Amino acid sequence: MNVHAGMNDASAKGNEGNLGMQEVTASVLLTNKVGLHARPSVKLTQTAKRFGSRIEVATSAAGPWTDAKSPVKIMRVKASQGEMLHFKASGEDAPAALAALVEIVTRKFDEE
Amino acid sequence: MERRLPGLAASSGLAFGPAVTFRAVGELRRAKGAVASEKQALADAVAASLRAVAALAGSLEGEAADIVGFQVALLEDDALTESAYAAIDRGMAADMAWRQAMAEEIAGYEISDDLYFRARSADLADICDRVLRHLFGLPELTQAPAGAVIVGEDLPPSAFLGIDWSQGGGIVLGAGSPSSHVAMLARGRGVPMVVGIGSEWQAVSGTVIVDGLEGLVLTGPSNESIARAKRQADELGRSRSQAEARRDEPALTRDGTRISVMINVAGLADLADLAAEACDGIGLTRTEFLVEHALRDEVRQFETYAGLLRWAAGRPVTIRTLDAGGDKPISGYTIAGEANPFLGLRGIRLSLRHPGIFRVQLRALARAAALGPLKIMLPMVTMAQELEQARALLDAALAELAAEGVAHSAPALGIMVEVPAAAMAIAGFDAAFFSIGSNDLTQYATAAARDGSEVATYADVLHPGVLAMIAHVARHGAEVGREVSLCGDAGGDPRAIAALLRAGVRAVSVAPGLLAQAKAAIRDVDLSGREPRA
Secondary structure (H helix, E strand, O other): OOOOOEEEEHHHOOOOOOHHHOEEEEEEEOOOOOOOOHHHHHHHHHHHHOOOOEEEEEOOOOOOOEEOOOHHHHHHHOOOOOOEEEEEEEOOOHHHHHHHHHHHHHOHHHOO | OOEEEEOEEEEOOEEEEEEEEEOOOOOOOOOOOOHHHHHHHHHHHHHHHHHHHHHHHHHOOHHHHHHHHHHHHHHHOHHHOHHHHHHHHOOOOHHHHHHHHHHHHHHHHHOOOOHHHHHOHHHHHHHHHHHHHHHOOOOOHHHOOOOOEEEEOOOOHHHHHOOOOOOOOEEEEOOOOOOOHHHHHHHHHOOOEEEOOHHHHHHOOOEEEEEOOOOEEEEOOOHHHHHHHHHHHHHHHHHHHHHHHOOOOOEEOOOOOEEEEEEEEOOHHHHOOOOHHHOOOEEEEOOHHHHOOOOOOHHHHHHHHHHHHHHHOOOOEEEEOOOOEOOEOOOOOOOOOOOOHHHOOOOHHHHHHOHHHHHHHHHHHHHHHHHOOEEEEEOOOOOHHHHHHHHHHHHHHHHHHHHHOOOOOOOEEEEEEOOHHHHHOHHHOOOOEEEEOHHHHHHHHHOOOOOOHHHOOOOOOOOHHHHHHHHHHHHHHHHHOOEEEEOOHHHHOHHHHHHHHHOOOOEEEEOHHHHHHHHHHHHOOOOOOOOOOO
């Protein structure tokens, strides 16, 4: 399967020095046919909302970053099949949140 | 007390039920209050819409549930209203702020290259309208009780399509015309309708009788009137059921002339209760509603056309290319603010100005033609050159498909005859078939607008001048051996059928609901000794 999923603990860089506020990033290829369309967007935001962390998504590692808990904003991104989704999260449950998000994208939102 | 409100009959039949007022959101404006109260009003309307949609979501399944689920998610999201609240802060009224915010959001979807995103703009339009209805305290038509009589100034076709007519019901309009698009839809579905009752519509409430035969509305009907309406409805039902019993039989005149009777459709839903055996094929497919949200979506268009061909099982399926403009605007495609849109850019005129969008439809049609006898019909053709330009674009699409190795076939390319100048110069058009669009031909030839109730009596297909044009086209078709059909309302109108057949028309295409009635009227006509020259 054509999935690139990886997690990089980015907490080492920067000098905030607060272990609770670590920033975690991950990226995964969007392989489902319709892209981040209505239903996938709703499923992605529902997954993100299960976590307390601040979570953002982008189609480029350089941003612009979009709130992953807002279906309205995610629909504005119009990510299509074949695009790389980049996530970054900060908060206590950030690693778990990104693991869950990467998984739902990899599973093609359980649609195919 | 009983009141009789005379109007114009737009769709026959009798309806009897509770009046439900429809006020179009379009023209309404809200009196602006303080910033805080405008914000509160919008917040309340969004919350009420969310409750309504969430309640709906629980009762649906499948795709409908997904669509509504998406609307719930958007309405729950504060990002949806952010820019509307910002506009209210800048001094805008809640309704205008919301309209503007949603127009921007919808525009964002519509410029997407991705078909799936563009298609979702319809959901946003739904949300926009729903919140506005709550903002203005208007009832949602989708919640109208079964069998209700919808009363309004006018009714947009999209609103008609959103109503569940399976339990009966009727329509009463203050404005409108028997030849408007929504009247056509009403006849197709057999929904009794009276138009043009004037400003009285605003006072219509309670129980209403809609007499679509006489063009009469009765409010506060007496027990006698109710009994009479029920009796008439029964009689009408009987003669209809007699016609219905013979619906699937071929239509022959008394002297044995076989008349081809096809149907007009706007989508697969129109075919739900009809077997293909009941007719001689599809004589007109209106693609405006089919492709409005799939202008660039070849696959979705192809699938719809393929569905029609599968249903027709070998019978011809005539599909009209996008006939936007006139009373069928498509935002971002048709020109807004034309002084007289019926005399403006519409039909083929627009298609030739949007070759990219036209190409998508031609490709989808050529692909579907591989599945059965598909015919392409060009609307509003005025000059022979337009037919040739369209033919060149079709040929290019066929060459592309061949190069790509995609299954396709060359469809027959014909024209609608609805512009008087084209009708009179018909010999100059090298079309595979001619289909007379009697609604527009009549409106243009009599200089009487389809939608103007004041001039409705002028727009008569039986005017000798209109019949002469129809006869001219029929004669030309017979001479050169090209099929001539008629696909306007007149084809299903018992009052007009005899005159049309005498003018030489041998094929008509009517709304599915009028199939039985049209065939019954044809069986009453005797053409012996009155044949136009062969």
